[in-house]
Amino acid sequence: MGEHTRSLDWSKTSMGAIARWPKNLLLTLSTLLRSRSPMFLWWGPNLIQFYNDAYLPSFGKEGKHPAALGQHGENCWPEIWPVIKPLIDQVMAGGEAVWMEDQLIPIYRNNQLEDVYWTFGYSSVLNESGHPAGVLVICNETTEKVKALKALAKAQAEAEQQRDRLKQFFMQAPAGICILHGAELVFELVNPLYQQLFPGRELLGKALLEAVPEVKGQPIQQVLAKVYTTGNTFEGKELLIPLARTADGPVEDRYFNFIYQARRDHMGAVDGILVFVIEVTDLVNDRHEMEKTQDTLKAAVTSAQLGTFDLDITAGQLKWNDRCRRLFGVSDQQEVTYEGSFLAGLHPQDRPRVEAHIAEVFDKSVNNGHYDIEFRTIGFEDQRLRWIRAIGQAYFDHEDQPIRFVGSALDITEQKENELRKNDFIGMVSHELKTPLTSLKAYVQVLNHKAQKGEDSFEKNALAKADLQIKKMGDLINGFLNISRLESGKLTLNRQNFDLDELLTDIIDDINITMDTHEIRFTPWPPVTVYADKDKIGSVLTNLLNNAIKYSLKGKVIHVTCEMLENGPQVSVRDEGLGIKPQDIAYIFDRYFRVEGKHMAHISGFGIGLYLSAEIIKQHQGKIWVESELGKGSTFYFSLPIFA
Secondary structure (H helix, E strand, O other), X not given: OHHHOOOOOHHHOOHHHHXXXXXXXXHHHHHXXXXXXXXXXXXXXXXXXXXXXXXXXXXXXXXXXXXXXXXXXXXXXXXXXHHHHHHHHHHHOOOOOEEEEEEEOOEEEOOEEEOOEEXXXXXXXXXXXXOEEEEEEEEEXXXXXXXXXXXXXXHHHHHHHHHHHHHHHHHHOOOEEEEEEOOOOEEEEEOHHHHHOOOOOOOOOOEHHHHOHHHOOOHHXXXXXXXXXXXXXXXXXXXXXEEEOOOOOOEEEEEEEEEEEEEEOOOOOXXXXXXXXXXXXXXXXXXXHHHHHHHHHHHHHHHOXXXXXXXXXXXXXXXXXXHHHHHOOOOOOOOOOHHHHHHHHEOOOOXXXXXXXXXXXXXXXXXXXXXXXXEEEXXXXXXXXXXXXXXXXXXXXXXXXXXXXXXXXXXXXXXXHHHHHHHHHHHHHHHHHHHHHHHHHHHHHHHHHHHOOOOOHHHHHHHHHHHHHHHHHHHHHHHHHHHHHHHOOOOOOXXXXXXXXXXXXHHHHHHHHHOOOOEEEEEOOOOOEEEEEHHHHHHHHHHHHHHHHHOOOOOXXXXXXXXXXXXXXXXXXXXXXXXXXXXXXXXXXXXXXXXXXXXXXXXXXXXXXXXXXXXXXXXXXXXXXXEEEOOOEEEEEEEOOOOO
C-alpha cells in the first residue's frame, strides 16, 4: 500500500509552522506520543494521520512508518476506508464516540491482505472553537487473542464431538460397557449390551452394590476397589462371578471376559472405572462339556487300543498317538512324517493300493474325503508284520483342496490271520470238491446225451435239472475259490482286449437257454473294446443278471445297457423287483451280507456274489454302485476306465 502514500519531509517543517498548529492538536499529539497504548489521530478536513510508536507493530514487518505520517487516511488505507470512513464521519459530525471489540478489519500488510482483528475506540478532538476537528483512535490489535479464542472454541467443539462419538461408540459397541463413577461406583453410563447382562434391573444412577447386591463380599468387589485406589488396570479372562440375571432370579455361575480401567479427571485423579465386559458362560460351559467328551473319547480310544493320526496337509505335519506309533513300530522319541513313517511303513505289496486309495480320498469329487481301508505294515524297529484297519476323513478348503486328514487305525492282525486260515480252508475244501464235481458233471452230461435218444421224458428232464444244479454248485465253488484267492492276494487278472458288447450278448444268450421266466432287453452301444480280464468281467455280468432274475417276479423285464461315457464304458442292469431298503444299500457289496425280509427266505445265496463282483471291478480301477427304490426295483452299475 506504500505506493498510495506520499512522503512527508518533517525536517522541512519549521518550529514556527508547528507553533501555528492548533493548541488542542498539539496537546493531543503530546498525549499520543507519550502513551504506551497504540494511538492514532486523524486531523482536519483532509484527515491527516498521526500515530505513536506503540502503533508501529500494527503496520507489520514492512510497515508504512514513517512515510505514512502526515498522509491523507484515504490514500494510506484504501482497502479499509469504506469501512472506517462512516465511523469517522459519525464522530466528526458530533455524534457519539465509537467503541468496537474484536472487530475484523482486513488490512494490507506484509505484502498480502490479512484478516486482522481490532478492539478500538473513536472519539472526537475539538478545536479552539469547540467543534470536532479530528478523531483520536485508541486501538489494540487482538488478532492473536481472537485466534486463540477460536482455537479454544474449536477444540471445545471437537472435544464435545469426541465425547458424542465416544458415547455413540460405547452405545453401539459389540461388548458390554459401563462407567462407574466415584468411590461408590455409581452407574454413570450403561450401553445396551451391558444392560442385557441384567435384564429388567435399573442400573443408571444407582451404586453398584445397590443395583447388583450379590457382588457384595465376592472377590470381584475387592478387585474394583483396588482399581479405584491404585489406578491400575485389571483384566479378567473367563472369571467366575456368581450373579443373578434378574433382580429376583436365582444366582448362577456366570463367566466373563472383562477389563476394569481407571478413569481420571483433568487433574489426573481417579474418579471412576471404565468397564468392558463380554459374558462367555455358554462358551466356557460348552468347552467343559467338550473336555468331558474328549476325556471320554480318549478313554474309549485307549480302551479300544485305537491309534489316531492327524495330518496337517498345508503345514506338512503328521501327528500319531502312542498306539499308532506302536502299530508302525516307531518309538515315542522318533519324529513321524507322511513319507518317511507312514508310506515307508506299509507292506511293499500294499503300498501302491493304499497310495491310490488316498489319492481318491484327497479328491473330494470321488467319495467326499472318506477313508476306509485294510493294509499291512512292517514295523520300523521291530520288523513285525501287522494287519491294520484304518478309517478317516479328509477336510477341504473353499477351493476343494485337501487341508487336513484325520482318523483312527486298529490292529486286526489276529482277526485277519483267522480269516486267512478260514479262507485257506475254504479254498482247500472248494478245490477238493471241484474234482468230484467235475467228474459228476461229466457223468450227467453223458447220461443226458444218451437220454436224448430215448423216449423217457422224465429221465430227460431229471438229467437236465441235475446238470443245471451241478452248474450252480460249480459257480458257488468257483466263487469261494475266488474269494480265497482274492483275500490271500492270489487272485490275478489275465487282461486281454475284447468286445464288451459281444461278451454281454453271449452271456445273455447262455442265460436265455435255461431261463424262460423273464425277458432280458439289451440296449447295446457301438462295439467297445476294453482291456480287462474277460472271464472275471463275465462273472460280474453273470452275477448281476442272475440277481436281477432272482429278486424280481416272473414275467418282469430286465433292462441291460452298455454305453460309452466320457470316462469309459458303463454297464447297467435294471430289474423291476423287490428293491433294496435305503439302510441296506451301504452294505450291499459287503462280504456275506444278505438282505433280510420275509420275501428273502426262499432265495438262495451266501452273500458272496456282489462282494466278489465289487472286488473284481475295484481291481480293474473301476467303480460299482447301485440305485434302488423299495418295491420298484434296483439298477446295478459298473464302469471301467478306458485303459483299465
